[in-house]
Amino acid sequence: MNKSLLIKIIFVFVIIPLFVTAQTADKPAAASPESSVAYPQFQFKGLLQARYLESTGTNVDVMGVHHSTGEVTQSSFDIKRMRVGLNTKLSNTTEVVILVNLADFKSDTKGKVLENAYGKYTFNKYIALTGGQFRPAFGIEELVPVDIIKSFDFSNQYYEFGKNGWTSFQIGASASGAFDVGKIPVNYAVSVLNGNGKNQEMDNDNGKQYSTRWVFGLSKEHQINLGLNGGIGKRSDQKVFALGVDITSDFKLTDRFTFDLQVEYKQGTNQNLYFSLPADARTSNVDDYQMRGIYFLPNLRYVVDYKKLTSLELSCRFESFDNNFKVNSNERKTYTPMISLEFGKAYLGRIEMGFEIDRYDKNIPDTAFYNDDLFLIQLQLRL
Template identity: 85%
Template sequence: MNKTLLIKLIFVLLIVPFFAKAQTTDTQALEDAENTIKYPQFQFKGLLQARYLESSGKNVDVLGVQHSTGEVTQSSFDIKRMRVGLNTKLSNTTEVVILVNLADFKSDPKGKVLENAYGKYTFNKYIALTGGQFRPAFGIEELVPVDIIKSFDFSNQYYEFGKNGWTSFQIGASASGSFDIGKNPVSYAISILNGNGRNQEMDNDNGKQYSSRWVFELSKLHKINLGLNGGIGKRSDQKVFAVGADITSDFKLTDRLTFDLQIEYKQGTNQNLYFSLPVDGRTPNLDDYQMRGVYFLPNFRYVVDYKKLTSLELSCRFESFDNNFKVNSNVRKTYTPMISLEFGKAYLGRIEMGFEIDRFDKNIPDTSFYNDDLFIIQLQLRL
């Protein structure tokens, strides 16, 4: 049997059983709820992230690039994100989501600007189908909006795996849902993706990337969840893969003080790097080019509730990432200590201050692979 056909059959077989679990009572409840609510319903969203950056690395600019000669820009104000979004519920089961980042117009907007553009149909809690451009579930960060993460931005591994079609905004389809194994909740997501990034006219080859994520709740009291991720696919008729594991927890230390922790590991083929190299400058085996990374993100949150100040948060993410550990290893270690002041509920307003400290095994002049200390103050407003 053709391997591609086999993968598709397995994908279908994983989904079909969830349809069988749809109960008549669930359908009736949805119909009753729909009769009392008027559709369509619209929800507008927005996000502004404005920053001040200052680099103290030797001849390293605010974008992290080292310059051997000439002056460099080592301090600057910047608009990181200016997002505008619209969520439209067409019915109790159907929604359409649109999200754009207007800050992408400050540079070449090709392949940028449009972020989310998808439709979702929810049959029941066991299965929902999503199609369009969205963030496929393949780790902790893919399920958390950037405006409520516990650091300035996503990790280095998130963006690198995004370049390789597993994370960030991708075009494709997904099935997701949840069910119980005994008394233990389990959630899942299974995706089929073009794997060549967002806002592309079409797939750049006939290969597709198949990925899945499974999350197991280990402790409801401390919100301890274990996530397992896996993916296979093809790029220009060569096999690619990605795997990952993560764990999250949230401990309430006192009535006002909580501690949460994220740990995530990923490894996979770096086909983006492989195909960017000249043929005579790479090995013939794509599997030689692999990336891997791990990060720890502890965060303390203290509820203040004094006038307009809601909470005080203190975090420090440590990440070790290598984008080519088999052929030309150069580990990047990144420390991101940050203090955050929250105003209003659900991060309505946020002022963040801290550092992004990069250390490489080998400094490469005139590239972004160079030691740097970046000071950041970031203002965030969301609606």
């Protein structure tokens, strides 16, 4: 490790915690509940994720793109997210949610900035209806905010399935709820989506994508949950599909140590890739273009509770993903070891340090399909 990098690491772990401590002062106790609740109720939320990036790959920039000319930016500070959100409860059954990412203004804002924009009406625990732009339930990551995940960012498969209309922020409607089958708690969601991404004026064809997620609680003690996901739809009169299975668990090893694990597998049509190719450069069948991926994310948490330092976490996600395994396979293996310091409760303040290590079966010069080693330090503050 070179001297300049060592100095940066020392700075982050010595100076920044003082700043975080100042931001996470104890809040006054909440007032006693009143006999009646006044509506509407407003809850403001915010998230800052600021990062330092340093690529150690040969002629690979901080965005993971190879440059054969050798003219490459290999270190940079970055604002990953600067989110501002408002949750408004109009009644005990109706809420409206708005979320924007102001960091998107640093580049072309087309199709960006606005993330959540939906309304939700809850009839009872068995059914609630959601409409607008939201993250449809289709896997583990879709139900977890990015500021409390156990890694720097979501997985490669999450973003690729988002490009294909199954995950991330989509426009449509959803029904969700929970019930018990004997002693097994079950959560479900059924969604119908335009499938062409966020912030679009309208659907870009007459096809819709239908997806569902079912989660079965197998063990309450160890919080073992099994998730099953499936989806079908049409894109420009071509049939598309997606499926997935995932499992989560959380084991309390001692009073201070806990170990949790996420495993997720997905496979589906990569219609986004298919329609991006010239007609004479692809086959006639969209089903020839499929993506699949699996990741394992173990996380060990140690509760510190020393002054403002709440916990220390160690994680290392391993992911294998191929965006076109049937026609032109080029498997990408990604290793993401990370250490995290938590300040305050519920990740109010967080400092993360680690690497994203990419290895491809085939390196393609002057593209992002190229081996890379990226060092990251990320500061997170949330309201």
